[in-house]
Amino acid sequence: MIARLCLLLLMLSCLLRPAQAELRPPEQVFIPQLRFEHPQQLRLQIRIEPGYYLYRDRFAATLDGQPVSLTLPAGETKDDPSFGRVQVYHKSVDILLPLSQPLTGPAQLQIRSQGCSETYKVCFPPHTRKWQLRPGGIVQPLDSKLPGLLGAHTNAAPSAALSFPSAQHPVSLWLTLGGFFLAGLLMAATVCMYPLIPIVSALIIGQHGETTRRARSFWLSMAYVQGLAISYTLAGLAAGSLGLPLTLWLQQPWVIASFALLMVLLALSLFGLYELQLPSGWQTRFNAWSNRMPGGRFLPVLVMGALSALIVGPCATPALAAALLFIAKSGDLWLGGLALYAMALGVGTPLLLIGVFGGHILPKTGAWMLAVKQLFGTLMLLVALWMASPILPPRLLMLLLATLLIVSAIYLSALDPLPTHNASGWRKLWKGLGVVLLVIGITQLLGAANGADDFRKPLGGLFRSAQAAPAPTLSFRQVQSPAELDQLRQQHPGQPVLLDFYADWCSSCIEMEHETFSDPAVQRKLQGVLLVRADVTANLPGHRALLARFGLFGPPGIILYDRSGQAQPPLIGFMPPEVFIAALRPLEA
Structure with a gap:
């Protein structure tokens, strides 16, 4: 029952969007970084804020008035109601500018581009940005409004990536942190947490069997959880600090395909095809080491909490991998640290209760824990689809999404007949919700069969008029x-x-x-x-x-x-x- 509710929440969460922010000028949402890769090639990296995009075919460059060729990556296909199918860039774009010969003196580079806001459906006028280039790999912006520009051979992230998230989107921040905390609780509901229980008990009670007051047990357990959180937070900070470089690297088709395949393989492990865990010899030595550490002292407990992430890590690799990829794509250092800290608190909450009240409060293993693992497996498949969406043909993406929704609906008993008598309210609810997912999955199938290429509007083509709208009669x-x-x-x-x-x-x-x-x-x-x-x-x-x-x-x-x-x-x-x-x-x- 719990797993079914979690599965439903997971599907519905895909429809959630951050709180709408005010429209910002293009220089604040399209943030460029320009550098020399070698004397005859420049690299332009543009970070694109969420809710905005750049047109692929609107890029043009000149060097001292002479056209410069651009090596542009493939974009995402967008079905524009007015212009048809166009290619656009979301999140980031990495562009190469080959030069015919090395610079012999100062030169001015101009790059023209155009983008739009999806939230407000507003397109910015084409805008041109200028740089002064000098021999020796020197890049100097000629527009003071350009933030976060790079000089020669540097890899510093733009300063905007270090802004504290709550100052800009407080509602979205708290929703994100709450989602990561719930993900941590779900991770704690799997068998990943059970190897940590004897470690918590040994460190809090100590090796001499002395009794510990409940208040002290709480603080010792808190120290252990904070140690665990330190490891998670450092991982989140690392992913957030990589920001744009990792996002640009992830934009390569072979990288996208590799990570999507990795998510599928991790999902298969959660469905029971094989096990992910540390070698048994490593776990035995780790437990022996924890038993030799003095119990009842805060610093050793904190250290062991940090090291315990090595035990829970392999088992929780699918959820952690998805979380770290999400953070890396956000490019936000503070969001990365806070999100993984919230996830660690979710993982550690049951351990905190066990340290205070004892292991007897731990729920017994059973089929429900298998259902939680299957929930995470479904999450991994959703992550795989999300990651592969830029390189998958739209119809194939819709077919895969339809398959996942329909299978999930079957899991929620959408096709199972209800008993004529004595059908519980919960069973009716699960069946009804499963039918909803089934209908959504079928609409995806119908849309793909009808030639639709946007999973958000699978039936749009069925209701689109074949004739153009009448010409406007208003005179301006x-x-x-x-x-x-x-x-x-x-x-x-x-x-x-x-x-x-x-x-x-x-x-x-x-x-x-x-x-x-x-x-x-x-x-x-x-x-x-x-x-x-x-x-x-x-x-x-x-x-x-x-x-x-x-x-x-x-x-x-x-x-x-x-x-x-x-x-x-x-x-x-x-x-x-x-x-x-x-x-x-x-x-x-």
């Missing part, structure tokens, strides 16, 4: 600068104004055109409103000045002026017709 007045906007408003005093920021490369802008501005109810609502559009496709100085006036980083964005000439807060991102109509209420005053 065009402006190219703040001065033109002010002049146009002065020519229409007392009239409400709608200023729309648009660009040809903005998919959400095109979506607004096809779905919102073409809606009859929206068009009726905009009667009598002066419609103004700033087409910032070319990203001219006047366009940038207009965006800066309203604190926008790119389209889509809409500014409303009421009849008194007061500008309302910007409307950012795509809005369906009903939401947009509600946002137009200030124009009615």
Whole structure:
């Protein structure tokens, strides 16, 4: 029963997302590092913050005005409703810039790129970043807004990777730490913890059989758990400190495939095909060493707690591997340490109780412990799918996900008939939840069979109209600068104004055109409103000045002026017709 509930929570947790953060400018979310690999090759590494992405085909580079070829890795396929299938980069990208010959003097490198925010559905205008290159591998940024740039032959991580996570996303931080703590509790529910019980007992009671007061037992047990936590925390700090380099390394297809295969092999061990553990001789010598250490003293207990991670480590390798990979991809040093510390506390909580109350409180072994291991095996398979998703064809990914969901649904008794009489409420609940997973799995199968390539919208193709949306009938007045906007408003005093920021490369802008501005109810609502559009496709100085006036980083964005000439807060991102109509209420005053 417990294992089934955990399995359900695991599946539902895949739908959770961090708390939405405010939109940030491109220089804060696309963080470059540039260095010479050798005199005729540069390497550009860009860390991409969560919720943002870069287009693969929007990269271009020049050296003193002459084009420079770029060696770009394969990106992730994104099904854009306006532009079709495009390749984008999430998390990070590693680009090589070969030079035809070594530098003989100073040269200016310019790299142009473009990205978007998935959260707000806002695309930034194309932006160019500049560096001064000098012989000898010297790289100097010419834009003071570029943080975390690297000089020649250095591997320092950008300073943004060291920011304390709670200051930016406190809700997401606590959810992450809580999830790692629960994962530690689940690890403690497996047989991995049982070899530690005699060690805890020997260290707390000592070798002379003396009795220990419960308060002292608590603090000795706490010292042991903190020692265990030290080992976990150091592992988390190491994974977090690697940050971008490890993430970029993990981006290589052969590395992704290798680690995904490793996750599958670890899952098979949890399903009982083979055992992962230290050699028995090592465990015997370790236990003998712990028996010789003096009990009842805090420092030896702390040290043994740290060393005990060697015993629980091999057994818990699947969960630890997934956790460390998650932390490495976050690139956050403090998050890595805190997350693994929380996991260690989860692992150590039962040990703390055993040290205080004795081993009699430990639950008996049984089928439920096997179910917990199978839960971790399912988790490993989910991790394998997540890791392999960038290199798997979308339909194959959907088929594998469907298989996993359907098998999990069968495990939850989705296909088992309920007894006619005396079916317990729990059994009905598990069957109902299993049916939900079964339906989701079947939708993935149907989507793959129908040609869908996004597991988040498996049936999107079934309801997509084969014909393009009708052309918009609204007529906009065009402006190219703040001065033109002010002049146009002065020519229409007392009239409400709608200023729309648009660009040809903005998919959400095109979506607004096809779905919102073409809606009859929206068009009726905009009667009598002066419609103004700033087409910032070319990203001219006047366009940038207009965006800066309203604190926008790119389209889509809409500014409303009421009849008194007061500008309302910007409307950012795509809005369906009903939401947009509600946002137009200030124009009615």
